[in-house]
Amino acid sequence: MTKNYFITHEIGSLAKPEWRVKSALGKPIGQSEINEAVLWAKTLSIKNDRLLSLLKKKNPSQKDKSDIKKWASVYAVGLLEKAGVDVVYDGEQQRSEMYQYAVNRSFGFVFRGLVRSFDNKYYQKAACVGKPRIKKPWHTDELKLLQNITNKRIKIPITGAYTIATWSFDEFYARKALEIGSKKALMEKEKARRAFVLDVARHLIRPNIKMLLEKGATWIQIDEPAATTIPSEVLLFVESFNESVKGLKGEFSVHICFSDYNLLFPHIERMENCSQYALELSNRDSIELGVSDSKRPGYEILKQFKKYKIKSRIGLGVIDIHSDFLESPELIRDRILYASKILGDPKLINPTPDCGLRTRTWKVAYHKLSAMVQGARLAENSLT
Amino acid sequence: MTKIKTFIHGVYPRSEILAQTTRDVERKRLSKEKLWQQLKNDFNRLYKLQKNYNLDYFEDGKLNWQDIFRPIIESTKGLEVGPLTRWFDNNCFYRQPVINAKLRLDEKKIAKFFPKPRTGKWKVTLLSPYAFAMLTKDTNSSFAEKLDKLTKLTAELIKYLDERGANIIQLNEPCIPYYKATKKEIDVFAKSIEILKKTTKNSKLAVYFYFGDSSLAVKTLNRDNLVDIVGVDFFKTDLSSLPKKLKFDFIAGVLDGRNSLVENEEALKKFIKEIIKYLKPEVLYISNSSELDLLPEPVARKKVELLLKVKNYFSKHD
Numbered sequence: 001m002t003k004n005y006f007i008t009h010e011i012g013s014l015a016k017p018e019w020r021v022k023s024a025l026g027k028p029i030g031q032s033e034i035n036e037a038v039l040w041a042k043t044l045s046i047k048n049d050r051l052l053s054l055l056k057k058k059n060p061s062q063k064d065k066s067d068i069k070k071w072a073s074v075y076a077v078g079l080l081e082k083a084g085v086d087v088v089y090d091g092e093q094q095r096s097e098m099y100q101y102a103v104n105r106s107f108g109f110v111f112r113g114l115v116r117s118f119d120n121k122y123y124q125k126a127a128c129v130g131k132p133r134i135k136k137p138w139h140t141d142e143l144k145l146l147q148n149i150t151n152k153r154i155k156i157p158i159t160g161a162y163t164i165a166t167w168s169f170d171e172f173y174a175r176k177a178l179e180i181g182s183k184k185a186l187m188e189k190e191k192a193r194r195a196f197v198l199d200v201a202r203h204l205i206r207p208n209i210k211m212l213l214e215k216g217a218t219w220i221q222i223d224e225p226a227a228t229t230i231p232s233e234v235l236l237f238v239e240s241f242n243e244s245v246k247g248l249k250g251e252f253s254v255h256i257c258f259s260d261y262n263l264l265f266p267h268i269e270r271m272e273n274c275s276q277y278a279l280e281l282s283n284r285d286s287i288e289l290g291v292s293d294s295k296r297p298g299y300e301i302l303k304q305f306k307k308y309k310i311k312s313r314i315g316l317g318v319i320d321i322h323s324d325f326l327e328s329p330e331l332i333r334d335r336i337l338y339a340s341k342i343l344g345d346p347k348l349i350n351p352t353p354d355c356g357l358r359t360r361t362w363k364v365a366y367h368k369l370s371a372m373v374q375g376a377r378l379a380e381n382s383l384t
Numbered sequence: 385m386t387k388i389k390t391f392i393h394g395v396y397p398r399s400e401i402l403a404q405t406t407r408d409v410e411r412k413r414l415s416k417e418k419l420w421q422q423l424k425n426d427f428n429r430l431y432k433l434q435k436n437y438n439l440d441y442f443e444d445g446k447l448n449w450q451d452i453f454r455p456i457i458e459s460t461k462g463l464e465v466g467p468l469t470r471w472f473d474n475n476c477f478y479r480q481p482v483i484n485a486k487l488r489l490d491e492k493k494i495a496k497f498f499p500k501p502r503t504g505k506w507k508v509t510l511l512s513p514y515a516f517a518m519l520t521k522d523t524n525s526s527f528a529e530k531l532d533k534l535t536k537l538t539a540e541l542i543k544y545l546d547e548r549g550a551n552i553i554q555l556n557e558p559c560i561p562y563y564k565a566t567k568k569e570i571d572v573f574a575k576s577i578e579i580l581k582k583t584t585k586n587s588k589l590a591v592y593f594y595f596g597d598s599s600l601a602v603k604t605l606n607r608d609n610l611v612d613i614v615g616v617d618f619f620k621t622d623l624s625s626l627p628k629k630l631k632f633d634f635i636a637g638v639l640d641g642r643n644s645l646v647e648n649e650e651a652l653k654k655f656i657k658e659i660i661k662y663l664k665p666e667v668l669y670i671s672n673s674s675e676l677d678l679l680p681e682p683v684a685r686k687k688v689e690l691l692l693k694v695k696n697y698f699s700k701h702d
Contacts, residue, residue: 114397
């Protein structure tokens with residue numbers, strides 16, 4: 001068995017450094033933010049003289065602000081590399097968040113206002129008001145930047161069609177289904193819904209992926225946190241994935257988190273060209289060591305993947321992104337070994353965090369990712 | 385001759401200012417005093433909206449409710465807040481109620497969550513005990529026992545509201561249609577409603593089904609004196625699948641609470657005519673299909689405005 005058998009990767013976001021946030025908001029950058037930049041540069045062996053001079057500027061220009069944002073990508077990649085992660089991205093330092101960022105770069109959408117997510121938390125929800133089209137490429141600039149920063153393999157996360165459609169209202173396709181209260185009306189609404197989702201896949205996601213591939217991307221991760229939101233539409237989610245990657249050559253995977261994974265079956269048997277399912281699993285697991293069913297309840301769903309003979313790899317969530325609890329390398333090892341046992345083939349396992357680590361501090365994220373890599377190495381040693 | 389009336393039900397969206405104020409208070413940028421002031425403004429605005437659009441009953445919009453359970457949890461001994469849980473197939477979440485002891489309602493705590501309008505007829509929406517039980521965790525009880533506990537708790541709430549002059553108490557029931565309940569399960573639901581009906585002295589009791597096909601539920605409930613008003617979400621139910629002779633007044637959920645597209649006025653009038661022709665209810669209440677909280681407030685306002693237009697049309701064409 002060769003070394004680095006279990007290829008590790010991150011899922012997407014990292015927290016944004018305070019100096020990047022303040023710079024973007026046009027707020028003055030104080031000594032504590034500068035100290036933070038110095039400290040992490042030291043930890044990650046980054047030469048940051050240019051960044052420090054930018055941070056100290058009293059009236060930074062737009063270009064200065066843009067450069068500061070690029071430095072955030074340099075730092076984030078540095079953090080992942082230092083932790084030993086095999087496949088990297090920049091913790092989405094160039095983006096705001098996954099929905100608004102994508103919609104803002106698309107024609108055919110208008111923001112309608114705040115909608116409550118839970119408690120006092122709200123998000124800006126857009127309505128589709130015309131055929132979706134790309135306003136400007138979503139991630140090619142990021143890719144170009146990353147290609148200059150790292151020699152490691154890059155995996156680019158992109159928000160999926162089903163999630164964009166499900167997190168938006170539909171005022172365009174639904175206009176063709178104005179009737180209510182009859183079987184025919186219900187069917188017309190389903191038809192309109194399908195047209196909406198698949199058009200987002202065809203006219204927003206596929207062209208974006210195509211451009212990324214043309215610019216040298218090799219692995220695209222389609223993020224679909226909404227995949228199982230509407231149980232009766234899981235097949236539509238599958239269709240939207242297939243439409244998104246149709247006719248394209250590259251590696252395509254899907255990340256689904258905080259969802260009822262049982263609803264994916266049997267529909268995902270129809271997923272085409274999906275190399276990996278990245279799943280949030282450690283969040284559901286115990287923190288005891290061991291490789292028995294009773295010690296690893298969070299990974300039970302893998303039995304379904306085995307049962308349905310899904311041949312794709314599993315992005316195995318081994319670190320909890322909602323807790324500062326630092327998983328030990330031994331705990332991560334056991335999670336990997338258990339998953340290898342269930343799937344019957346260690347080559348199908350890629351250890352990952354459950355989801356993006358943006359809610360954790362860099363210190364916690366760094367320790368968690370380092371433990372993930374160490375856990376992967378321990379698991380390799382156990383199998384040799 | 386069918387009489388057309390209008391109202392809204394459930395949680396109404398907070399204004400952007402109120403949403404921002406709640407956030408600022410949480411981050412300690414503003415005092416709680418400011419929040420109460422803003423809440424008061426929003427309550428007044430919502431009453432004014434309902435008055436201006438000539439709605440027949442006024443709801444408070446539950447503007448000070450974090451979710452459909454929280455005030456009940458906070459005002460009931462024996463209930464506590466559990467994990468964040470998805471609200472059916474929507475991109476919004478609630479904190480799951482957990483039963484940890486015998487339930488006892490504290491009326492002093494609950495009062496601020498049911499402000500009565502100064503004028504006009506008062507309507508209140510609650511979640512039905514069946515849905516409450518389905519969505520609540522109680523590791524020490526069977527479903528029947530849990531339903532019994534929550535029916536008693538809801539009865540206390542209904543008694544409280546009935547004594548304070550609520551004209552209509554609407555029990556919203558999403559679980560029966562969403563989970564495609566069997567006739568046997570609907571009978572269990574009906575028994576709980578029967579108990580609650582006996583609690584009301586002056587208020588009318590309404591049951592509203594949404595998030596799924598409700599035809600079996602309406603057929604099963606269609607008997608004398610069980611409940612005063614029944615309603616369905618017409619974005620999920622086929623009119624022709626409902627029984628023709630209704631033993632109750634009827635709520636038509638025809639304003640889509642889950643999509644921002646404002647309904648076409650003509651299509652709406654046409655459909656209401658079909659309802660009248662088919663169901664021939666004595667009173668037909670026109671309303672939203674699900675809680676309007678799933679929409680931004682300016683969109684919800686436009687939808688409520690449609691109620692006025694529809695009502696005016698039918699009052700002229702009586």
